[in-house]
Amino acid sequence: MATGKVIWGRGVILILFIVYQGIRSEQNVALSKPSEQSSDQGRPDLVASKVVDGCLDRKMDNGCCTHTQGSGPKTAWWRVDMKELMTINSITITYTNTVERRDRLAGYHLYISNTTSTPQDGTLCYVDTSSTIDEVQLVVTHQCPFVGRYVTVYNYRTEPLRQSWYYQYALLELCELQVWGCPSACYGGNCNSTTGACFYCFTGTYGDFCNMTCPANCKDNACEKDTGTCVETDIYSKSGLFCCISNARDQMQNVTKRWISIISDLSSSYIVRRLEFITNFVRIKRSGFLR
Numbered sequence: 001m002a003t004g005k006v007i008w009g010r011g012v013i014l015i016l017f018i019v020y021q022g023i024r025s026e027q028n029v030a031l032s033k034p035s036e037q038s039s040d041q042g043r044p045d046l047v048a049s050k051v052v053d054g055c056l057d058r059k060m061d062n063g064c065c066t067h068t069q070g071s072g073p074k075t076a077w078w079r080v081d082m083k084e085l086m087t088i089n090s091i092t093i094t095y096t097n098t099v100e101r102r103d104r105l106a107g108y109h110l111y112i113s114n115t116t117s118t119p120q121d122g123t124l125c126y127v128d129t130s131s132t133i134d135e136v137q138l139v140v141t142h143q144c145p146f147v148g149r150y151v152t153v154y155n156y157r158t159e160p161l162r163q164s165w166y167y168q169y170a171l172l173e174l175c176e177l178q179v180w181g182c183p184s185a186c187y188g189g190n191c192n193s194t195t196g197a198c199f200y201c202f203t204g205t206y207g208d209f210c211n212m213t214c215p216a217n218c219k220d221n222a223c224e225k226d227t228g229t230c231v232e233t234d235i236y237s238k239s240g241l242f243c244c245i246s247n248a249r250d251q252m253q254n255v256t257k258r259w260i261s262i263i264s265d266l267s268s269s270y271i272v273r274r275l276e277f278i279t280n281f282v283r284i285k286r287s288g289f290l291r
């Protein structure tokens with residue numbers, strides 16, 4: 001019977017976890033953010049920004065995709081700068097379907113980073129290791145539970161090719177990349193799916209995006225999320241209601257310490273001089289000068 005209860009309890013926990021995952025709220029934090037890529041194909045409508053324009057159309061001529069240089073490069077990359085640290089849950093890649101491109105996308109890497117020194121900076125979230133061309137998915141979502149500012153799609157070609165069916169050059173024909181997550185300032189990693197506003201803030205911050213600091217006189221550094229009003233005021237803080245009492249108390253303590261120091265110095269000096277006088281008196285007395 002007891003075992004049954006334990007199993008039932010685990011089931012409840014599992015169900016709660018699934019429900020939590022189901023109601024997790026997040027937004028595409030890459031939408032309309034600055035982006036760049038290793039090279040341009042040449043057509044003005046096939047540029048890096050098309051990958052974060054919100055258009056999921058996969059036909060290359062419809063103006064929703066990009067295209068890096070097609071012949072020659074052995075490496076290719078595309079990167080988005082989300083402008084701040086984001087708590088990422090997953091990333092959805094949408095690749096062109098104008099013609100069969102699986103052999104071109106195959107072998108790509110997905111990185112999350114805080115720097116851009118190289119296209120391979122940061123954490124490798126996913127690498128495509130498809131062993132056949134049919135395994136390569138052109139629209140796919142990868143779980144990437146990391147915190148970072150940049151997301152980079154990177155690919156390369158070697159001689160010999162990692163797979164014999166790979167296209168010989170490295171190029172990217174991305175139509176959209178969606179990064180599902182929230183600003184890292186959001187407590188719990190949840191936010192409004194439309195505005196990106198945080199549901200909760202960490203202690204000490206407030207505002208829609210939890211990017212403002214609670215007033216210094218808030219007790220335990222806690223304030224209301226929307227207004228920044230202290231949940232409870234620390235009345236003895238430097239900026240609290242009794243700030244003057246607090247300041248006066250500190251000043252009194254400083255003055256007291258100073259007087260104690262002065263008196264101590266004077267006392268020490270007096271005692272030393274008295275000892276010197278007694279020592280000299282005894283020395284003179286012993287010499288017989290004084291009778």
Ligand SMILES: [Ca+2]
Nearest residue numbers: 050055064175
């Ligand atoms: Ca697009």
